[in-house]
Amino acid sequence: MFEYAPAPESRSVVDIKPSYGLFIDGKFVDPTDGGSFKSINPASEEVLAEVAEAGGQDVDRAVRAARTAYDKVWGPMPGRDRAKYLYRIARIIQERSRELAVLESLDNGKPIKESRDVDVPLVGAHFFYYAGWADKLEHAGFGANPRPLGVAAQVIPWNFPLLMLAWKIAPALAAGNTVVLKPAETTPLTALLFAEICQQADLPAGVVNIVTGAGDTGRALVEHPGVDKVAFTGSTEVGRAIARSVAGTRKKLTLELGGKAANIVFDDAPIDQAVEGIVNGIFFNQGHVCCAGSRLLIQENVADRVLESLKRRMAQLRVGDPLDKNTDIGAINSAAQLARIKELSDAGSAEGAERWSPPCELPDRGFWFAPTIFTGVTQAHRIAREEIFGPVLSVLTFRTPAEAVEKANNTPYGLSAGIWTDKGSRILWTADRLRAGVVWANTFNKFDPTSPFGGYKESGYGREGGRHGLEGYLNV
């Protein structure tokens, strides 16, 4: 046997402070009416840092700082000068990429190979991309002189902490808005390191403000009368509440919510690559991906063959220390999320689906869940309908292309979908009929700053990324 020796990335490259304040008006400050909370490493349950919890007054201070910066500095600044700051931030992100990757893996639990090779490079790419738009907004197709909205309130999830920050902040700043961003309470640390990067880049005070905290902080932020725009990525449940609270105000809203994506494998698919795509679709980032391919639809005449290959491939997945460079699947982000994954998986077994996981040893401390597939799943099962947001795949079969499309669309969600076939015409036929914002063909979970991303139906509205991503931050 060929056993890989441990190959841990050094955690000494990043300097974590014992405690962090709120980043308001260019400075780290203590909360006036809030408390504090701890951010832990989900792989070991060790406390990483104590983080300030912003109360209503702190949120108000942050919004006012953003307003002043918008009125006095960032709003009047020519696009080419805003671009200069964004390019500078992008370059610092690249220079400090190792630090950011290690911190992201520590705070979130995702494997270092993903934070190093996917998250952080995409973060840099987003800032570079939108920096390019800052002085070209009149050519973006939104009229001769598109204006920014003002102050944007942005609330982001814990699954891609720094990447979601980039998706929110880069287009907002390029379009001329200032922002108050609230990172998720389980993963605030890379956002706070990003605040340091803003200082390092000499970004004018108040253009970016980071308020940490949980649901109450987020609510205070999106309901604050001083914000002109609300952007949220997270669960459909919270998204609904936000839509209700914003309704009737002048605030512009974009929502990027949950998903239950179908990954459709036709009988002429390149099977070995389809299996890689299935694995990438559901086990990438422990399945904590809103666009995860969590429903596998296999044409029944190749189902046994595909499942046999899939199981063999799953047995190769390496679950463990997120900082080990050979780890494929890291830790579940929190105890609460682990409990939800367990609850839905138990429901899958109770409803009669057949559960399978490869033999794999899970660490004693921390939050872990073995990669799991359920076969014999029907559309009536909870695990085929509800978003699990974990490394759990539901496998269904279909007989004809029309049935595949019908099943794929039979969900309240509509964020993404995958198609695997060697026939180009079938890709186009299927993609035309799928009600999903992103359709991948013979690949999955591919992201690029130039490509718009967003959902249909209960997966939200508005697009992030590409030229389309500017629209949510312009008065058009």
Add this chain to the structure above:
Amino acid sequence: MTATATSARSDLSELGRSETALRTFLHGLPGVDQVGAEQRAAQLGTRSIKTTAKAQAIDLAIRMVDLTTLEGADTPGKVRALAAKAVRPDPADPSCPHVGAVCVYPSMVPYVAEVLRGTGVHLASVATAFPSGQAPLEIKLADVRAAVEAGADEIDMVINRSAFLAGRYKEVYDEIVATKSACGDAHLKVILETGELATYDNVRRASWLAMLAGGDFIKTSTGKVPVAATLPVSLVMLEAVRDFRAATGRQVGVKPAGGIKTTKDAIKYLVMVNETVGADWLDPDWFRFGASSLLNDLLMQRTKLTTGVYSGPDYFTLD
């Protein structure tokens, strides 16, 4: 599973009887998506193999080297020296294993055989009008018989790419069958020359064709055309031997050859073998590297691991 494997076995042996059956089978294999295959190969290349795992990998890689010289300028003196190196790659360190085989042209086989007798190092020879294969079949078979008679216990043949690309699969098949029979007890490695087949779909079909016809090993390249072994090509071939064993019960070896020069490269291949076909293939009987300069880099890295310092190239023999 056993029942289907048994019935599949009898089915496959019939395939070589007709051009139509062969073509239907080969064109019915699942396609290979180029982007996906290359992405998977690149992913496997990012594994980090350190300390004990690296030491284990280096010794295994040394045992898997087919130490090769295939030059018009090869002489008895040159190939004898190479054979001596194959037996004792690192004269300074007796714990260093010997390589898998020495690979030479048929005319050089007798000189190498003298050196290798009783050492456990195999003697491979390229035959069948290597590297182009563009000679009448009788001449190719005579080439094989001569090499085996002179002492080669492994024959590296080239497939008839002309016939393969023209779609005459049965002709390719029959040539491999005839070559296998000319080999007698010698092991047959079938060189697909993947650089000339160009597409991964062709690589997969040629792999199955070579296995169906009785090849003991499938090998990527002659080393004589610009594109030799690559990780994605080797991945497709590994998937083919894995699926072939599942269908027929017979295990076939894989040999990437040409262009593998560094320890880092070699370790990427071993990781790929480990995670694609598993431990059964992590053995010189089932996986080989066709290479020449690779060996010295492996020795240099081996010395670095044991002593903690790099030695200059002059501390390793040039043969």
